[in-house]
Amino acid sequence: xxxxxxxxxxxxxxxxxxxxxxxxxxxxxxxxxxxxxxxxxxxxxxxxxxxxxxxxxxxxxxxxxxxxxxxxxxxxxxxxxxxxxxxxxxxxxxxxxxxxxxxxx
Numbered sequence: 030x031x032x033x034x035x036x037x038x039x040x041x042x043x044x045x046x047x048x049x050x051x052x053x054x055x056x057x058x059x060x061x062x063x064x065x066x067x068x069x070x071x072x073x074x075x076x077x078x079x080x081x082x083x084x085x086x087x088x089x090x091x092x093x094x095x096x097x098x099x100x101x102x103x104x105x106x107x108x109x110x111x112x113x114x115x116x117x118x119x120x121x122x123x124x125x126x127x128x129x130x131x132x133x134x
Contacts, residue, residue, distance in 0.1 A: 042081030
């Protein structure tokens, strides 16, 4: 069983905005998230953040704030970072807004 819920309209790479929106979503929907976690067949809950990178990077680090980790953990929600190669010369790169997965298939 899978459920996809968009928790942020922030573009790929705007992780601070995505994190802020996720904290707000988790805070306002905590009871529903707890209920969803109890639905038979739900194996895990997770937030998927869209992180941008350029193709020439060898490594990349993304800081996850403790309050986001603590809140997500208290609700049994895991965190996933999905890395998308973006081209700084591509003006459409800012328009890509993948959904944020809450309960994967």
